[in-house]
Amino acid sequence: MSGVKGWCPGALRPMESGDGWVVRVKPRGAMLSRDQAQGITDAAERHGNGLIELTGRGNLQLRGVTPDSHAPLIADLRALDLIDPDIATETRRNVIVTPFxxxxxxxxxxxxxxxxxxxxxxxxxxxxxxxxxxxxxxxxxxxxxxxxxxxxxxxxxxxxxxxxxxxxxxxxxxxxxxxxxxxxxxxxxxxxxxxxxxxxxxxxxxxxxAPTAAASATPGPTPQGMLAGIEFGQVPPDTLRRLGRLGTLRLTPWRMMLVRGARHLPPMPGLILTADDPRLRLRACPGSPCCAHAHAATRPLARDLAALVPQGAVLHVSGCAKGCGWPRAADMTLTATPQGFDLIRHGCAHDVPALRGLHPDQLPKVL
Ligand code: SF4
Structure with a gap:
């Protein structure tokens, strides 16, 4: 087994990234039991760099896995019933599920x-x-x-x-x-x-x-439990452990998790608990120093700019033109380049920019 650059990753076929292999885990039914939440967190810390991401398809990505740690990681995840029998089955099993x-x-x-x-x-x-x-x-x-x-x-x-x-x-x-x-x-x-x-x-x-589309879900109480946003889709290990102790977790494709049966969630690092939190308007890949392809740090900049993003709009800050953090169009995208940030309006990280080579100090004015 070797990591494959540019491949749509799974757990059995990881993808190479700037910080090692990315291992994408697809929990069955888009759900994590308490034991699975504890176990996957322990495995991410033991065999990777502890970074756990909730993807746009409601899967969990573990980062910083190495050629040596991949096999023991898979063994731990298999014991938690989080691994398919083979690559073909894993590739086919792409199911997103309403948390409601x-x-x-x-x-x-x-x-x-x-x-x-x-x-x-x-x-x-x-x-x-x-x-x-x-x-x-x-x-x-x-x-x-x-x-x-x-x-x-x-x-x-x-x-x-x-x-x-x-x-x-x-x-x-x-x-x-x-x-x-x-x-x-x-x-x-x-x-x-x-x-x-x-x-x-x-x-x-x-x-x-077909039914017509309903309004987007937002963090807060629901009849099924508490819906919590995950800042940048990255859930700190201790936060995932604590959430798992509060109830079964339903993973969504909106970088939110539903804690089934919960009526209240205490504040925790990386959690967004209210619908008006400006961090809900942000998207950003791990950027520098996590990814070797990044030309700049992304998430601190996105946080600094959050208050300037209008309600309902999306700001995407990308460490390079690949745009892993939001592979779709955003109202505003800032793509880091060796010459500074390019600003793309209503496009993806690789689209033609409206402005090029911006210094971070210029960004509040142009946004
Ligand atoms: S978009 Fe971000 S995470 Fe993806 S390769 Fe570029 S810098 Fe790395």
Whole structure:
């Protein structure tokens, strides 16, 4: 096993980064039990550099793993039931889950993951599923190719890119739709997304209107527990341990965790507990000195600029043009270069900048 540069990482196939290997763990059902929360934190400190990140797909990334520490790390994670049997199964099991579903959602996700594992479908690494079966939809803006949603009193299966879906009989239907995607030429050279196939005019049967998108979730109390934001998506080890002791954790793709059953959370390092916290508007990769590719420190600068970011807008500070911290467009992106910061408006870290080579002292004025 060796780390692969630029690969979409998993746990069994890590990716090389500036601070060592990145190991991405996909907890089953997007949930962590108390023992798993304690165990993964211990493993991150023992076998990596202790940095734990919550990704835009609700997975956990452990950083600073080495060629020597990878095998013992995987053994520890396997003992916690956090590892798939092989790389193919791990690659296929991309499922994001609403934190607001109940036991029926948990059972549905379990069955979907079991069916996916058994399917042997050679799906592209970025191909994924969204189980959005809570009282209102919350995942419509998050990346997924096949969506299970609530429509009226039943559930529908919807191909991403379509405005309607078909009645869901069982989770196996979602796997069948993934097979249909492959049969219809959706993946070429191991890459491809459902929305692109639909845009080519190739669409599955669909006769039930999809629900409309609901408002974004924000930190605070919910009927299912307390939703907590994670600053920059990086959760300090002791914070994860303490959260795990308070309840089962549901991981979301919004850099937030739901602590099931909790009615209150005490302040902890790295947690965002209120909807008006300006840090919710920030995105930033680890930057310098964590990543060898970074041209500048990112998170301290983002914190300094937070108060200047209007409500509802997103500021992304990236250590280089790769844009790992937010691989999407942001209202404002600052990309560090050897000559200073480039400012990109309404684009990604690698897009053409409106201004180049800015000194940090100039940034408050241009933002
Ligand atoms: S975007 Fe940030 S984390 Fe990614 S390679 Fe560049 S500096 Fe490193």
């Amino acid at each position: 579903g109940g036991d029926a959602t948990d059972a549905l996700v379990r069955d979907l993951e079991t069916a996916l594992a058994a399917s042997a479908l050679p799906l592209p690494a970025k191909f994924g599923f969204a189980v959005d079966t809570g009282p209102t939809p919350v995942l419509t803006r998050d990346p997924a190719d096949i969506r299970i949603e609530r429509a009226g009193s039943g559930l529908i299966l919807r191909a991403d890119g379509m405005g309607s879906g078909a009645a869901l009989g069982s989770p196996q239907d979602a796997v069948a739709l993934a097979g249909w995607f492959l049969e219809r030429g959706g993946a070429i050279g191991g890459r491809g997304r459902m929305a692109a196939l639909v845009a080519r005019g190739i669409a599955p049967r669909a006769d039930i209107a």
